[in-house]
Amino acid sequence: MIRTIAMLLALTATPAAAQTIAVTHAEAWTMESGEPVKDATIVIENGKIVSVTPGGGVPEGVRVIDARGKPVTPGLMNGATQVGLIETASADTRDQGSADERNAGFDPSRALNGNSTLVSLIRADGITRALIYPSPSRIPVFAGEPAIARFREGVDILGEREVAVYAVIGGGAWDRVGSRAQQWAVLRKALGDAKRAMAARDAGDGKKRDHRGPPPGRGRRAGEELIRGVIVGETPLAIHTNRESDIREAIRLASEFGIRVIIVEGAQAWRAAEQLAAAKIPVVLDPSTNLPGGFDELGARQDNAAILTRAGVKVAFGLAGGRIHSNYNAGMALREGAGIAVANGLSYAEALRAVTVNPLSIWSKGGGTLTAGADADLVVWDGDPLEPSTNVTAVIIEGRQLSARSRQDLLAERYKDVR
Amino acid sequence: MGVRFGSAIAAVALLAAPGAAQVRPAPWQEDPFPSRYRPAPPDDMLLRGATVLDGAGGRIEGGDVLVRGGKIVAVGKALANPGVREVDAKGRWVTPGVIDVHTHNGTFVVPLTDIDREASDVAEVSSPNGADTWIETAVNPQDMGFDRGLMNGVTTMQILPGSTPIFAGRSVVVKPVRGATVWDMKVSGNAQGFKMACGENPKSWGADDDNEGPTSRQGVIAYMRQAFLDAQAYGRERAAGKMGRDLKKEALLGIIAGDIRVNLHCYRANDIASVLAVAKEFGFRIGAIHHATEAYKIPGLLRESGTCAAVWADWWGFKIEAQDAVRAEAPLLERAGVCVMMHSDSAADGQRLNITAAKAAAAGRRIGIETPPETMIKWTTSNPAKLLGLAGRVGTLKAGYQADLVLWSGDPFSIYTKADLVLIDGAVAWDRSKPPAAPVSDFELGRGGVR
Numbered sequence A: 001m002i003r004t005i006a007m008l009l010a011l012t013a014t015p016a017a018a019q020t021i022a023v024t025h026a027e028a029w030t031m032e033s034g035e036p037v038k039d040a041t042i043v044i045e046n047g048k049i050v051s052v053t054p055g056g057g058v059p060e061g062v063r064v065i066d067a068r069g070k071p072v073t074p075g076l077m078n079g080a081t082q083v084g085l086i087e088t089a090s091a092d093t094r095d096q097g098s099a100d101e102r103n104a105g106f107d108p109s110r111a112l113n114g115n116s117t118l119v120s121l122i123r124a125d126g127i128t129r130a131l132i133y134p135s136p137s138r139i140p141v142f143a144g145e146p147a148i149a150r151f152r153e154g155v156d157i158l159g160e161r162e163v164a165v166y167a168v169i170g171g172g173a174w175d176r177v178g179s180r181a182q183q184w185a186v187l188r189k190a191l192g193d194a195k196r197a198m199a200a201r202d203a204g205d206g207k208k209r210d211h212r213g214p215p216p217g218r219g220r221r222a223g224e225e226l227i228r229g230v231i232v233g234e235t236p237l238a239i240h241t242n243r244e245s246d247i248r249e250a251i252r253l254a255s256e257f258g259i260r261v262i263i264v265e266g267a268q269a270w271r272a273a274e275q276l277a278a279a280k281i282p283v284v285l286d287p288s289t290n291l292p293g294g295f296d297e298l299g300a301r302q303d304n305a306a307i308l309t310r311a312g313v314k315v316a317f318g319l320a321g322g323r324i325h326s327n328y329n330a331g332m333a334l335r336e337g338a339g340i341a342v343a344n345g346l347s348y349a350e351a352l353r354a355v356t357v358n359p360l361s362i363w364s365k366g367g368g369t370l371t372a373g374a375d376a377d378l379v380v381w382d383g384d385p386l387e388p389s390t391n392v393t394a395v396i397i398e399g400r401q402l403s404a405r406s407r408q409d410l411l412a413e414r415y416k417d418v419r
Numbered sequence B: 001m002g003v004r005f006g007s008a009i010a011a012v013a014l015l016a017a018p019g020a021a022q023v024r025p026a027p028w029q030e031d032p033f034p035s036r037y038r039p040a041p042p043d044d045m046l047l048r049g050a051t052v053l054d055g056a057g058g059r060i061e062g063g064d065v066l067v068r069g070g071k072i073v074a075v076g077k078a079l080a081n082p083g084v085r086e087v088d089a090k091g092r093w094v095t096p097g098v099i100d101v102h103t104h105n106g107t108f109v110v111p112l113t114d115i116d117r118e119a120s121d122v123a124e125v126s127s128p129n130g131a132d133t134w135i136e137t138a139v140n141p142q143d144m145g146f147d148r149g150l151m152n153g154v155t156t157m158q159i160l161p162g163s164t165p166i167f168a169g170r171s172v173v174v175k176p177v178r179g180a181t182v183w184d185m186k187v188s189g190n191a192q193g194f195k196m197a198c199g200e201n202p203k204s205w206g207a208d209d210d211n212e213g214p215t216s217r218q219g220v221i222a223y224m225r226q227a228f229l230d231a232q233a234y235g236r237e238r239a240a241g242k243m244g245r246d247l248k249k250e251a252l253l254g255i256i257a258g259d260i261r262v263n264l265h266c267y268r269a270n271d272i273a274s275v276l277a278v279a280k281e282f283g284f285r286i287g288a289i290h291h292a293t294e295a296y297k298i299p300g301l302l303r304e305s306g307t308c309a310a311v312w313a314d315w316w317g318f319k320i321e322a323q324d325a326v327r328a329e330a331p332l333l334e335r336a337g338v339c340v341m342m343h344s345d346s347a348a349d350g351q352r353l354n355i356t357a358a359k360a361a362a363a364g365r366r367i368g369i370e371t372p373p374e375t376m377i378k379w380t381t382s383n384p385a386k387l388l389g390l391a392g393r394v395g396t397l398k399a400g401y402q403a404d405l406v407l408w409s410g411d412p413f414s415i416y417t418k419a420d421l422v423l424i425d426g427a428v429a430w431d432r433s434k435p436p437a438a439p440v441s442d443f444e445l446g447r448g449g450v451r
Helices: A002-013 A117-124 A180-205 A226-231 A244-257 A269-278 A304-311 A322-328 A332-343 A348-353 A357-363 A407-415 B009-015 B114-118 B144-151 B200-207 B217-239 B247-256 B269-282 B299-305 B329-335 B349-366 B373-380 B382-387
Strands: A021-028 A037-045 A048-054 A063-066 A071-074 A076-081 A127-132 A142-144 A147-150 A158-160 A165-168 A237-241 A261-265 A283-285 A315-317 A378-381 A392-397 A400-402 B045-053 B059-068 B071-076 B085-088 B093-096 B098-103 B154-159 B167-170 B172-174 B192-197 B260-266 B286-291 B308-311 B340-342 B405-408 B419-424 B427-431
Touching: A021 A378, A021 A392, A076 A315, A076 A322, A076 A332, A076 A357, A117 A127, A117 A322, A117 A392, A117 A407, A127 A357, A165 A226, A180 A226, A180 A244, A237 A244, A244 A261, A244 A269, A269 A283, A269 A304, A283 A304, A304 A315, A304 A348, A315 A332, A315 A357, A322 A332, A332 A348, A332 B349, A407 B329, A407 B349, B045 B373, B093 B098, B098 B144, B098 B286, B098 B349, B098 B382, B144 B154, B144 B349, B144 B419, B144 B427, B154 B349, B154 B419, B167 B247, B192 B247, B200 B217, B217 B247, B217 B269, B247 B260, B260 B269, B269 B286, B269 B299, B299 B329, B308 B329, B308 B382, B329 B340, B329 B349, B329 B373, B340 B349, B340 B373, B340 B382, B349 B373, B373 B382
Parallel strands: A021 A063, A021 A071, A076 A127, A165 A237, A237 A261, A261 A283, A283 A315, B045 B085, B045 B093, B098 B154, B192 B260, B260 B286, B286 B308, B308 B340
Antiparallel strands: A021 A037, A037 A048, A071 A378, A127 A147, A142 A165, A147 A158, A378 A392, A392 A400, B045 B059, B059 B071, B093 B405, B154 B172, B167 B192, B405 B419, B419 B427
16 A cells, blocks of 8 residues: 555656656667667656666666667757658648748747657657758748757647757759848848947947847847847857858858857868868758759768768758658658768767767757766667668657657558458 | 560551561551660679579578679579689678669759759650650760669669659660760660659649649549540551551550550559559550559559559658558568569669668568568569569579679668679679779769869
8 A cells, every 4th residue: 555655656746748767778879988888777767867877777666668688879869850840742731931021030939740740750760859940931041940849749849949040041942132142141241230239239338238138029030139149159050051162151151250150951061171170160961962952062972971070070960861851751861861971981979979969969058868867868779770771669758658650650550461 | 777675466466457478566666766785895703602682582691693794604602613703702792783663864863953943854744645755865874863873783774754744755774884875875675664644743734724634633544544545546547557657646555565564653542543444444564553652552453463563662741642651561562462662763762772672671570571681682673673574684693694783792781781893784883992083974074062
């Protein structure tokens, strides 16, 4: 009786979203070193990892997941996708960008849909977080403010809002100012205007302000409000661009305004690897591409990540697999891409970092490890997570074990005996 | 000079004038664009001690493959070396060259530019019936897609026209070797291929006010039947000497005669079943349903029709009719006895058809279907060879076959594996240890930013 009450207390004291779980016999990729901890026991409580111990004991009464010696990694993060904003080809199921002619800024976090079929699939493929980027808006060069999704159960998959200001530079049908020279001018002007306005305000009342807030209507007009966060170094400026000339221009811009810049896609980033490293500008890239969709991407190569990492650039993977896969297979294509990067010279540990700790340090404040105190987002695999032939056996997000079965699994199951 | 395809029997029945002494090929059997492909000088070799997947379901550990004069001479263990170069293949794998039956290489050429958006060569779309077109007359052999495929072990590709027209025209089968024209790459003696389409693509095109064509699924099927009926009527009139040549109707007669093999772009089970019924009505067999994302719901219909399925592992969702695609489709069809193969529809994915097979097999494992590597390799080698009418020539490692094969650095279903050596007709077409000093395609040569 006492024991039952204790258990009930333990259950009720635990938030509904959390469970106490021990993952045993794990080949645990803690991301603290380049090697896994063998035969680890990972104890999870209240949505956090409590301990990762080689051969460790299992607390009584907890739910046990036996990894059987197979790899266990932090939940993977896709560094750039639009899962949660898209269901299928029909325009009424797509919320990727703003078509508002009057207002800059687009906050995709308002449209994230955890009930999307794409979400159950990305989770079944071992991805627990993703950076959700906005498509080009009607007000170049600003697309909006990306968000981080966390693929927990239910409709609410918002992790963090407004993690950057997102700009797009380059050739393309979306270009409404006529030339990339003009795109850079628009971006420079926005940064310059914000800087001057802040200086004037500071000079006007003679005291320094805390630019972080509370900023009125922050995010509603990203080109004006959130960009102040860029100026003070609080918010990074993500520049989605490919051509070497644009990447070098981005480096100059970062230095000129003293701001944090993130390059997204960066097909020719390998051609400015040393300069990017010196400027501490990270790159979120598609590791699988080796064909240029347009002239901006000439020279796209699968050792882009290896060259950049060797030069000291922090690399994360996103947009993996191109037009269809980068959203509809945002989990599988990410893993496959990371495997391709390894096949093209990136070390295995660096490839894992590019889908765990690196995207979280680029887009957020860190995390993505299997260490005491870390968020309990982790995945148990039946083999090497970077092999497309590997399946997920368990997914834990915010300390809760979730279903690793997608709609595709259910359809296949339904028809498997049809002859 | 015309090259003949298949049997001329049907042609005789339809066209031979009374008293004609000679059997003349039917007009659709003529090839107005003959191949000029010549195999490169052979690189004879003995691959020693590999894991050999023969493409037809066999597997040999520590196996040898002897290649001489462009052909496979022997596959087995401890083969005697008749005095050729010996390659230590221990720890590596040998398979037939990968065959991709669905590419748009040379017509969907990256980098894409405004001209592709305004007037694409992927398909002729002035009419829903482009049966008179031959896609090879559009192919740009400088497409990087060819050499990217080759570097990844692809030795045969079928270039199909796109799926906007209902009858999209003839395909061409090529080797990814360097040539100034597609005819330097063109395979001969294969079954002549043809592309048809059903479902969203043709009906969406027709529904646009600017275009000709049916606007619904039922309209597309009705259009097909009427076109075949018109072709039959034309055939009778032509046999009676009343009609001149009509390139579109000739092609459809060639399909009915069984000389031209249909590659049908189709997704939903109901669409597939509709077109299989049309084929039955007119007495021909469809070679393969391409994409076929719901074929797993009707395996019996495909099996009984003798029709293969050319599938992806994981394309889904990007259009309404692809909602029900499942990664496990290939293992489901294999188990149901349907001839199944992987296809790419993409120069990017075409570089990793074996990985596509690996994904499909992994999804099969999730529902309890185990597929061994010796079966998976059929999906990218011998089964596509059958569709192209090249069975007996490529797609299997067997004495007498053309030596189109790949020496892989490891398990061909691993993402870390690379094609070390690619042989086409027994000549080294790609050697990873000796990468070319200059880009393979003229397009990349001398361009800034590329290297």
